[in-house]
Amino acid sequence: MEIHAAQAAREREQRIRCVEEILLRIASHEGVLGYLVLNPIDGSIFKHSGFGGDAKKMQKYAEKVNDLTKLAYSTVRTIDWKDDLTFLRLSVGLTDILVAPDVEKRYVLVVVQEIKQ
Amino acid sequence: MDGNQTNARRASHNPNESHPNNSQTSAGPPDATGGQQPGEDRDAVVERILKGTDPSVMSTPVYFDYKKDARAYRFFPSVGQTARHFSQDGSTVRKDDPEAVQQAEDRQRREHDTELAARAELNPDLVDEGVSTSILKNQFNYRDRGNQTMNNCLREQCVMTDPPPSTNFSAMATAWEIYDAYEEDRIQNEKAAAAHKKATAHRTGKDEEKITLPEDTGGSKTSEEILSSSEYREALKIIERMVNQNDCHDIIEDFKYWEDESDLYKEDGNLLPLWQFFTTKVKHRAVTSISLNNRYKDLFAVGFGSYDFQRQGKGSIHCFTLKNTVPTLSGVQIPAHPEFSFNLESGVMCLAFHPEETALLACGLHDGSVCVFDLRIISKDGKESVKPICQSDVRSGKHMDPVWEIHWCNGTMNLQFYSISTDGRITSWSLHKKELVFKDVMTLTTGACASDPEAILLSRLGGTCFDFSVAYDGLFIAGTQEGSVMLCSKGYNGQCLVRYEGHTMPVYTCRWNPFHPDIFITCSADWTVKLWLKNSTKPLLTFDAADSVGDIAWAPYSSTVFAAVTSNGKVFVFDLNKNKREPLCTQTVVKNAKLTHVAFHKNEPVLLVGDSRGSVLILKLSPNLRILCKPKKGEPDDPKSLRKLEVEKLDRLIDITLRDRVLLGQL
Numbered sequence: 001m002e003i004h005a006a007q008a009a010r011e012r013e014q015r016i017r018c019v020e021e022i023l024l025r026i027a028s029h030e031g032v033l034g035y036l037v038l039n040p041i042d043g044s045i046f047k048h049s050g051f052g053g054d055a056k057k058m059q060k061y062a063e064k065v066n067d068l069t070k071l072a073y074s075t076v077r078t079i080d081w082k083d084d085l086t087f088l089r090l091s092v093g094l095t096d097i098l099v100a101p102d103v104e105k106r107y108v109l110v111v112v113q114e115i116k117q
Numbered sequence: 118m119d120g121n122q123t124n125a126r127r128a129s130h131n132p133n134e135s136h137p138n139n140s141q142t143s144a145g146p147p148d149a150t151g152g153q154q155p156g157e158d159r160d161a162v163v164e165r166i167l168k169g170t171d172p173s174v175m176s177t178p179v180y181f182d183y184k185k186d187a188r189a190y191r192f193f194p195s196v197g198q199t200a201r202h203f204s205q206d207g208s209t210v211r212k213d214d215p216e217a218v219q220q221a222e223d224r225q226r227r228e229h230d231t232e233l234a235a236r237a238e239l240n241p242d243l244v245d246e247g248v249s250t251s252i253l254k255n256q257f258n259y260r261d262r263g264n265q266t267m268n269n270c271l272r273e274q275c276v277m278t279d280p281p282p283s284t285n286f287s288a289m290a291t292a293w294e295i296y297d298a299y300e301e302d303r304i305q306n307e308k309a310a311a312a313h314k315k316a317t318a319h320r321t322g323k324d325e326e327k328i329t330l331p332e333d334t335g336g337s338k339t340s341e342e343i344l345s346s347s348e349y350r351e352a353l354k355i356i357e358r359m360v361n362q363n364d365c366h367d368i369i370e371d372f373k374y375w376e377d378e379s380d381l382y383k384e385d386g387n388l389l390p391l392w393q394f395f396t397t398k399v400k401h402r403a404v405t406s407i408s409l410n411n412r413y414k415d416l417f418a419v420g421f422g423s424y425d426f427q428r429q430g431k432g433s434i435h436c437f438t439l440k441n442t443v444p445t446l447s448g449v450q451i452p453a454h455p456e457f458s459f460n461l462e463s464g465v466m467c468l469a470f471h472p473e474e475t476a477l478l479a480c481g482l483h484d485g486s487v488c489v490f491d492l493r494i495i496s497k498d499g500k501e502s503v504k505p506i507c508q509s510d511v512r513s514g515k516h517m518d519p520v521w522e523i524h525w526c527n528g529t530m531n532l533q534f535y536s537i538s539t540d541g542r543i544t545s546w547s548l549h550k551k552e553l554v555f556k557d558v559m560t561l562t563t564g565a566c567a568s569d570p571e572a573i574l575l576s577r578l579g580g581t582c583f584d585f586s587v588a589y590d591g592l593f594i595a596g597t598q599e600g601s602v603m604l605c606s607k608g609y610n611g612q613c614l615v616r617y618e619g620h621t622m623p624v625y626t627c628r629w630n631p632f633h634p635d636i637f638i639t640c641s642a643d644w645t646v647k648l649w650l651k652n653s654t655k656p657l658l659t660f661d662a663a664d665s666v667g668d669i670a671w672a673p674y675s676s677t678v679f680a681a682v683t684s685n686g687k688v689f690v691f692d693l694n695k696n697k698r699e700p701l702c703t704q705t706v707v708k709n710a711k712l713t714h715v716a717f718h719k720n721e722p723v724l725l726v727g728d729s730r731g732s733v734l735i736l737k738l739s740p741n742l743r744i745l746c747k748p749k750k751g752e753p754d755d756p757k758s759l760r761k762l763e764v765e766k767l768d769r770l771i772d773i774t775l776r777d778r779v780l781l782g783q784l
Contacts, residue, residue, distance in 0.1 A: 016345045022353045025454065029360055077293030087355055098359045100352040109352050113363055 023049070031114045033095075038062055038108040040069065046107065061097075065110050069101050091115075171198045357454075358441050365444045368392060372439075372723070377739040384695065386702045386741035388688060388724065392442045394419070394453045395732040396435055404727025405432075406468040407716045412475040414720050415439040416456070419733055422464025422483055424713070429483055432465035433458065436478075436492070437733070457492055459505075469523040469534065479534050481520025486510070487536050487546060487553070507553045509546070514555040516540050521581050539579035539598060543605075559605055561597060564616065582626050588634030596624030602639055604651065619647050619656045626668050632676035632763045636771070640666035646681050648693075650771065657774055658697060662689060668714045674722075675745060676763040677770065682712035682726055690742050693770055701742055706734055 034050020088099040100109040406420035435455035464483035471477040488505035509515040516538035532548040561578040579598035600620035603613035622643035630636040635651040647656035664683040672678035677693040690702040714727040746762040
């Protein structure tokens with residue numbers, strides 16, 4: 001029992017480290033304004049980076065993208081109710097908003113990126 | 118005269134109504150015409166009549182009928198419609214009226230009775246005659262009694278009725294919500310049915326299974342648990358790939374749809390550089406091997422080691438994917454992130470993916486070991502080293518020199534691969550449970566018969582490369598460090614079948630043609646690439662590359678196209694159908710580095726080129742380099758026929774070349 005617990009803990013730490021590395025690579029990417037990790041239930045922010053430290057801008061992105069994600073999820077499942085929304089991409093001018101919601105609605109990943117000309 | 122003038126004046130004003138006006142004028146006087154119009158308006162008014170009913174009488178009164186058979190409320194038959202302003206009943210009557218006569222008679226009778234009673238009071242004889250004397254009222258002949266019905270007192274009572282409480286409700290019924298509720302209900306029914314079956318079985322005593330309730334997971338997960346789950350990592354991977362795709366969108370467009378228009382006006386072609394894969398985890402190490410996955414066409418494995426004999430260090434394997442690419446900006450190199458990484462104690466010299474079990478990756482090391490990795494086993498991100506599932510050691514018969522090439526067997530029951538080393542052994546390895554079992558297939562020797570043990574050792578040849586024939590089962594060609602190429606068989610352990618002499622320096626790569634069973638190609642450090650026919654010990658064609666050739670590869674789409682890379686950073690692409698002597702494309706793709714390996718992608722027209730500084734370049738072939746045989750009209754175009762056309766093309770080339778050699782007297 002203890003061996004299994006230790007192994008699970010080690011795996012979890014390993015996964016956390018891998019996740020941190022990917023997040024760091026995304027954040028340090030050229031053209032990425034920032035990323036958010038949202039709680040879809042109430043729209044609160046689990047984790048954030050970038051956006052020049054502007055909390056108001058982050059909150060605005062969080063609210064708008066969360067509502068839009070719910071609408072997109074409903075649209076996808078209305079067309080085919082066995083289907084699920086796994087990725088959503090918005091192109092607005094030279095800005096792309098990439099959203100990766102969880103199927104079980106535990107988190108929503110949002111990355112805002114500037115597209116080069 | 119006056120009438121005529123009137124008619125003319127009206128006709129000028131109302132030309133459309135001249136006719137009826139004329140008739141009216143002739144019928145009567147002019148005044149009647151003006152009077153009719155108000156009459157027509159009056160006729161349209163709603164018609165009303167006068168009735169004799171009294172408007173103040175609104176409804177019919179109702180009375181209660183107390184008859185035994187009825188006992189119901191009834192309407193009065195009719196209601197009087199006469200309204201009275203003043204009504205008075207007086208006490209005046211006429212003398213000769215019947216009522217007055219009646220009143221006089223009553224009064225007379227009452228006086229007569231009173232007189233009789235008074236006379237009877239005085240005269241006792243009248244009493245005997247029966248005259249009544251009870252005229253005056255007293256308590257015995259007049260009785261006063263009060264009578265009243267039972268009346269309940271009036272009460273005032275208020276009643277307030279509250280309607281049931283109501284709230285506003287709004288919801289949206291979508292198809293997926295209906296489906297979710299239906300699915301949940303179905304699952305619960307299935308669980309109930311299963312529980313019922315178990316209960317029945319338990320009651321009958323046939324089974325004594327324990328029905329354990331599922332453990333309740335703690336309420337809602339904390340954010341730390343969510344952010345450390347595997348689904349979150351998968352979502353992050355998708356996001357990273359999309360971010361990189363946004364940056365590489367122009368390169369991706371070129372990768373899929375670039376067609377060089379200038380190829381229409383010239384014979385040769387060129388290569389378009391797309392991406393450059395390198396990682397900061399590998400420094401000062403050369404690309405020693407490139408292996409493409411058979412199932413996932415975007416995945417390729419790169420082995421890193423060192424070709425420098427003096428400077429040997431650790432090796433590593435990184436699996437990259439074309440989905441997670443980074444742009445190659447001018448002047449700045451961004452490292453790509455590998456999907457899988459394995460670190461090894463010795464330099465990796467060769468790699469091979471299994472053709473069917475595509476998760477198995479065999480690699481040969483510089484210290485003579487061979488090991489097998491499984492990508493499905495927990496692939497970590499390079500921090501902790503992932504152990505191979507099998508690795509050879511001294512007891513299991515590892516090679517004494519670097520392992521230069523590995524090939525998996527196709528279609529065998531057990532997993533088996535072959536390896537070649539500079540110690541002269543070609544060994545087959547079988548993957549059993551927890552161990553590798555080796556068996557020597559052949560030992561490369563010069564063929565000289567000697568009984569002296571030292572001479573036997575001296576006659577060993579160092580094997581550098583080998584390739585198995587797809588058409589001839591069991592046959593393979595092997596290249597050696599001494600420059601000879603041999604055709605060998607798995608059946609004969611001691612000696613080779615054919616020995617090809619032509620190269621003077623180590624042969625780096627030998628490859629069978631994927632279409633023609635009798636053609637193979639070799640490249641060597643002596644700056645030449647040679648094309649061989651299986652039945653001839655002399656090379657069919659020789660190509661000079663002006664530098665040491667690191668690797669060659671046949672194209673999977675054409676039987677006459679191959680690519681070669683050299684140590685001065687050049688990539689050559691030949692199409693023997695177009696030009697037998699000169700390459701169609703000679704392009705320098707790197708500076709200050711040697712090109713070590715080349716591989717063709719199986720589906721896309723791109724080349725993978727590895728250099729000595731740890732980079733893998735992705736180059737796209739222009740249309741002139743990938744011209745296919747087209748079937749003539751009426752001929753079928755299924756893959757088998759196309760393959761036959763390719764074989765015929767190469768056969769034609771061989772015939773021409775042989776005829777040229779006969780003419781030149783080179784035989």
